[in-house]
Amino acid sequence: MKRIVVTGAGGQIGVELTPHLRAIYGAENVLATARRVIPGPVSEGGPFDLLDVRDGKAFADMLRSFGADTVIHLAGVLSAKGEGDPLTSWDINVCGSCAALEAARECGAAFFFPSSIAAFGPSTPAKNTPQDTIQRPTTIYGVAKVTMELLCDYYHRKFGMDTRGLRFPGLISYEALPGGGTTDYAVHIYYDALKKGSYTSFIAAGTYMDMMYMPDALSAVVQLMEANPAKLVHRNAFNISAMSFEPEQIAASIRKVLPGFTMDYDVDPLRQGIAESWPDSL
Structure with a gap:
């Protein structure tokens, strides 16, 4: 190139x-x-x-x-x-x-x-x-x-x-917010952890996706x-992939740095359905 x-x-x-x-x-x-x-x-x-x-x-x-x-x-x-x-x-x-x-x-x-x-x-x-x-x-x-x-x-x-x-x-990136993807939660969660100390996940607990x-x-x-x-x-x-995880695992890792971090769920049926149609791990 x-x-x-x-x-x-x-x-x-x-x-x-x-x-x-x-x-x-x-x-x-x-x-x-x-x-x-x-x-x-x-x-x-x-x-x-x-x-x-x-x-x-x-x-x-x-x-x-x-x-x-x-x-x-x-x-x-x-x-x-x-x-x-x-x-x-x-x-x-x-x-x-x-x-x-x-x-x-x-x-x-x-x-x-x-x-x-x-x-x-x-x-x-x-x-x-x-x-x-x-x-x-x-x-x-x-x-x-x-x-x-x-x-x-x-x-x-x-x-x-x-x-x-x-x-x-x-x-997963910190330079720019994602723009409408199913895996976006894995970026949004860090922004909200810093801004609000909490996050509402649109992907259900236990849903694994490659990242x-x-x-x-x-x-x-x-x-x-x-x-x-x-x-x-x-x-x-x-x-190509590096890791596969679900929302609770990210939340647990954030609590190591921000012990008061909380997470709840408001599952989006559209994005949850998409996530469930994808592999858990490559």
């Missing part, structure tokens, strides 16, 4: 990955894009431009102008938010991703796509979920992830394009994109 374009740079991953890439490859070599200006390091620490990823021509023109050799495609609508407007979610997560993939192909750029544990469903083995297994997701977000996993594989086979991807678990600390996720992206392609067993959708 020498000249990198990041889409969705204002999202939970993008606000941290963009500065991380600039620190490695040089600020002038990482162009951040989003649909609106993102105050702070993303827009002020290096090249930044506005982009709707569904506009394939504008995207391709941008890649050519910047001389990009790599696209890190992070733009998308998250799981719980997507269920509120499935058609818009599909439009951005699939149609936008297709436009981005084709623009990268036209310009000879490598393409990174972030898949998710949402690509699995209730019929997937829930514990120690294998890399290759049945994928029948029950959310529009998950269906979109499977679609793009397959399309990225297709572009590699059909066109010899350098496509790569990871299946991210829930990501990863954001710096580990950023490192995984760079390691995958820098890996020798001849040694990649899979091109896309590598399972």
Whole structure:
């Protein structure tokens, strides 16, 4: 990677990955894009431009102008938010991703796509979920992830394009609040612990989901994109994770630092249903 374009740079991953890439490859070599200006390091620490990823021509023109050799495609609508407007979610997560993939192909750029544990469903083995297994997701977000996993594989086979991807678990970060995902509670709980000394969880006790600390996720992206392609067993959708836990375990760890911390539950049926359809551990 020498000249990198990041889409969705204002999202939970993008606000941290963009500065991380600039620190490695040089600020002038990482162009951040989003649909609106993102105050702070993303827009002020290096090249930044506005982009709707569904506009394939504008995207391709941008890649050519910047001389990009790599696209890190992070733009998308998250799981719980997507269920509120499935058609818009599909439009951005699939149609936008297709436009981005084709623009990268036209310009000879490598393409990174972030898949998710949402690509699995209730019929997937829930514990120690294998890399290759049945994928029948029950959310529009998950269906979109499977679609793009397959399309990225297709572009590699059909066109010899350098496509790569990871299946991210829930990501824990303090730099930015998450934006409508099912695993968001694992970030919100820390904010509320500091602000209020308490938290009301929308995920039920005993619900295990895979998680990863954001710096580990950023490192995984760079390691995958820098890996020798001849040694990649899979091109896309590598399972990665760091830990699996449920809400009471986080609460117990917080009480070690804040003994008076309390937690109760107001379970959101939508997000709880999504969580129960995902694996307990990869």
